Amino acid sequence: MKIATWNVNSVRARLERVLEWLREHQPDVLCLQETKVVDDAFPTEEFLRLGYAVAMSGQKTYNGVAIASRLPLQQLRVGLDDDTATSERRYLAATIDGVRVVSVYVPNGKDVELPAFRDKLAWLARLRQTLGRELSEGAALALCGDFNIAPDERDVYSVEALRGKLHFHPEEHRALQALQALGLRDAFRLHDPAGERFSWWDYRGGAFQRNQGLRIDLILLSDALARRSRRCTMDVAARTKDKPSDHIPVMVELGPSP
DNA sequence: ATGGTCGAATATCGA
Numbered sequence: 001m002k003i004a005t006w007n008v009n010s011v012r013a014r015l016e017r018v019l020e021w022l023r024e025h026q027p028d029v030l031c032l033q034e035t036k037v038v039d040d041a042f043p044t045e046e047f048l049r050l051g052y053a054v055a056m057s058g059q060k061t062y063n064g065v066a067i068a069s070r071l072p073l074q075q076l077r078v079g080l081d082d083d084t085a086t087s088e089r090r091y092l093a094a095t096i097d098g099v100r101v102v103s104v105y106v107p108n109g110k111d112v113e114l115p116a117f118r119d120k121l122a123w124l125a126r127l128r129q130t131l132g133r134e135l136s137e138g139a140a141l142a143l144c145g146d147f148n149i150a151p152d153e154r155d156v157y158s159v160e161a162l163r164g165k166l167h168f169h170p171e172e173h174r175a176l177q178a179l180q181a182l183g184l185r186d187a188f189r190l191h192d193p194a195g196e197r198f199s200w201w202d203y204r205g206g207a208f209q210r211n212q213g214l215r216i217d218l219i220l221l222s223d224a225l226a227r228r229s230r231r232c233t234m235d236v237a238a239r240t241k242d243k244p245s246d247h248i249p250v251m252v253e254l255g256p257s258p
Numbered sequence: 259a260t261g262g263t264c265g266a267a268t269a270t271c272g273a
């Protein structure tokens with residue numbers, strides 16, 4: 001089973017890139033973030049034509065998550081436990097072939113000095129609460145998405161430039177570690193210890209050409225899935241195409257369930 | 259050097 005995640009920065013602006021990527025890489029599941037579209041206007045038909053059912057939780061202009069899958073999407077859950085009708089659309093979960101797949105778009109936080117940063121940490125605490133309920137004993141769960149946190153020093157282009165800053169702040173690291181303490185492993189790090197493997201580069205200032213990026217798009221696997229993980233790749237080529245997203249897809253390949 | 263580039267919406271905000 002191949003599970004991928006991609007912050008596409010508008011599913012409508014990126015539709016051709018996304019469909020092309022699905023045709024080329026043939027994942028069973030693709031989690032999307034920053035779809036930036038209400039559910040009624042989601043390009044569902046185009047996914048269906050490629051053989052993917054899709055579940056989405058979107059809103060106008062900002063945020064929005066979705067899960068596309070070749071196999072049926074079951075037991076959908078939209079939003080965190082204590083979300084309300086007006087909450088930002090950042091969490092969607094579905095069970096696919098016995099695997100609980102979660103697509104998350106963690107708040108950016110703007111700047112560590114701003115209230116938005118506190119909101120980010122509060123959202124992560126609520127995510128942990130919700131996942132605590134999703135994660136029953138021995139559950140097969142893949143938490144996929146844009147975490148807006150670079151886990152460690154290997155995941156930033158410059159420790160000096162990022163230390164104490166957004167995406168690399170000790171409080172963000174504490175929040176991510178608290179999540180992982182539920183028993184979630186970073187799929188990419190199960191297979192590749194190297195630094196300078198990034199999933200996002202700013203559109204500005206030629207950041208991609210300078211390889212000034214961050215690894216903030218993650219797939220976190222429960223123990224049951226970590227044992228099945230065969231490889232985890234990030235498709236840097238996606239950033240070299242016309243009109244790319246500022247993020248690239250991350251994909252994990254799982255062996256058969258025992 | 260406090261910029262720069264996108265997307266959504268059409269002046270600016272969010273990233």
